Amino acid sequence: MSQEIPDELPPELLAAYVDGKLDPARQATVERWLMEHPDVAEELAGHHHLIQVWRATAVPEPSAVTWTAVFERIKHSLATAPSQPGQRRVFARLGWAVGLAAAGLLVALLIVGRSAEEAAKQLAEESFPVAATHEVQILGLDAADTEALVVGVPPSQGPLVLATAGEVRILSIAPDPADQMVAELLLAAPPDVPMIIAPMVPSPEKAP
């Protein structure tokens, strides 16, 4: 440590000084510093005193009878716990499997329970806002949600059309020339699932 007296000493150093953990050179430096800072010296003297009080107030031990009773309870608890780590992991996996199966069954029942016709009708009757890209400002996004963010300008060249999957026929799919990305299509969707279509003006060579 430098021979100069610093303005302050870090609490870690002062704690080590109280515990007698400093090498002789550092201890001497701290003692020189304390001579210049009597208020801190008094504080640390109080810490020494605290340690003495702590050691003078030992916690009384429980009786042998008490220890015997505690040990019996520990033995009983350990005897009823799963004995092998592998066995515990199997129980945990079984628990997860049962829980997931139950959750999946519940979700399936909820989905099947709602009639597709009711869903389509409800969706057709509800209005929802549609915004252009310049009308949206992203204030924040979690890293896990970035996959759901569509990057780029959709090829919307006309009014949006509400259709169902059964009303749409895919003629061809080609990567976008701007980024060579191919759009992901929900080809496995039931025919009555509502979709929003942004019709493109077909190029002459692609006209059926």
Next chain:
Amino acid sequence: MAVLTIPACPAPSDEYLLARFAKGDRSALEELFRRYRGLAYRVAYRLLAHEADALDAVQNGFVKALAHLDSFRGKSSFKTWLLRVVSNAALDLGRQRGRREAIGLGAADHSLANGSEPLSRDDPTLDLQRADLRQLLDAALATLPEAQRQTFVLHAEAELSYREVAEALGISIGTVMSRLFYARQKLRAYLAPRIVR
């Protein structure tokens, strides 16, 4: 006549006892319990200031530690790891039950508020003084944030080194040392008007 000195058998290591326990040797469990029950109890008692709660914390801690030995990867000593589990069990219990006031604590503080003399260490009735001092320490400890209290007790009561406390709590050695400083500062501030040197 020749004198033969038979060296005492060294005590089995914790690792040996744990291996024996894993194989179902209940005498290994008994030895581990006998070896660390006192230390575990003193740590739990300092954190809870209540004998019955401290015994429950010791019981819960031993059960958790020994039922989850696969979590003990040997990075620290078994003693350090056990005391971490026991002190966490004590803190959990304290939160659940509300840290009870030490018996007679209210009376000890109340007498001071009524103008009684602070406790003196140079008093003939030393046993009574020790009990009162311990109660004052319990009250002072209750004023510390949990992290400082746990750090302080593991160092002051369990006499774990800075490194062992750091390993037990998953913090840096520097954090251990600064927590000790601030814990002592708060304890001193609480005790200073109540204890005469």
